[in-house]
Amino acid sequence: MSFEPGIITERLVEIGQGLAITVGAWAGGVVIGMAIGLLIAVLQIFCGAWVRGLLRFYIELIRGTPFLVQLFLLYYGGPAFGLELEPLSAGVIGLGIYGSVYFAEIFRAGFMSVPRGHLEAAACLGMTRLQTIARIQLPQMLVIIVPALVNLVIILSKETAVLSIVTVPELTFVLTGIGSETFAFVETLLVLCVSYLALTELTSRLGLRFERRVGRFMLHRAS
């Protein structure tokens, strides 16, 4: 079997569109996942045992089942419950739900990392619990949780490949399609790997810059 880059260059437009959909689904999933995750973590602070138990159940349920199965159930099982979604919408929402429980655990760990005394100082000055979260806890915990957040964002970039099973025309779908049409599996899978590598490398570089930015006050540490 010969190595033919021509197969790739001929269909660059198609591949580019696939990449765009991958990036879009990834960004959408990250935004939804972070929003739900933060909401879960904040609700766990404010709510009583009942709601907390329910949230724990949600976290364990999503964390304990494969994303592939979740997405399958959402897309193919959804219509049975009156939930008819386009492949891409199902993919983005599914990715968001899948990511949300991991984001929630990162945020929860972050909230716990801020010393209780910092919250007591805020309370004594009359700040509300919500103000304390927004002004004292979130900025402080960012320094600690950014590496974990970047890590999860990187993991989610590769999970977008699973969207191909519900026919979302993202990168994996396009390239494996080309592969089975032309039997050029090595070329297509190589491009696939390089594309994901490029995305994750870019993310981790941006993450490092962000880490340094939010960690500015830590650099001032005397000891």
Added chain:
Amino acid sequence: MNQTSRIANAEVVLQARQLCKRFGAHEVVRSVDLEVHRSEVVCLIGPSGSGKSTLLRCMAFLEEYSAGEIHIEGELLGYVQNGADRRVRASEAQINHVRRNVGMVFQQFNLWPHMSALGNVTEALLRVRRLKPDEARRRGLAMLDKVGLAAKADAYPGQMSGGQQQRVAIARALAMEPHIMLFDEPTSALDPELVGEVLQVMKDLAREGMTMVVVTHEMGFAAQVADTVMFLDQGAVVARGTPREIFQGNPSPRLQQFLQNYLDRNAFWQQERELKEGAA
């Protein structure tokens, strides 16, 4: 009219009645009665585990007290009376309302490390008092100037010594113009050579007439500055009186034993000498 009777005639700022705090079956504070009058300085002393810090934290409602009452300028702290002998925890807004005139200083300073000194002082002015930024900045700088740290306005807590951090924490509490200041072992986390600068700020405050409750191991400070000293042991008030009565009177065996520890460290006598020199 001497100092003692002038304070006794002043209005009561904070009153605790039959205050109890239990952690499970363990009773940490037992039926403490306490009145703090306007401009009075009360020092709480006692061995570690005696319940003095827990008592102080109850006064800021950082601990829910189990029984009894705390009134701040006449208002019940932390609870809403619900029928004759039932009460429920007050809402966050109600707690903050009663607590609005209470300032708190912690052993570990508890400055927010992601904000500059000025940011720490102005945060509550902006978010709670809702001052305009330039107004908050003006008041914040004035408060830092009061504790001698105007030059450190833009420094972060991690760039300051412990003594400087504690002075910023005092400025942060003062900025809210409290009627009473609570200090929870404010110098216990400091290197010995940094204790003096914090005590000096507290002495200045006392001289200006600030009402203060101070949990401390600094017997010299208590002897010099307090109007009333209370000795706690195992959650109960064992002795209370003027510094003279506590430090020079006929102490109970427990108090004597406690003070003996400080004699060993010489701190008490050193301050006593200063007191006598001051009186002479």
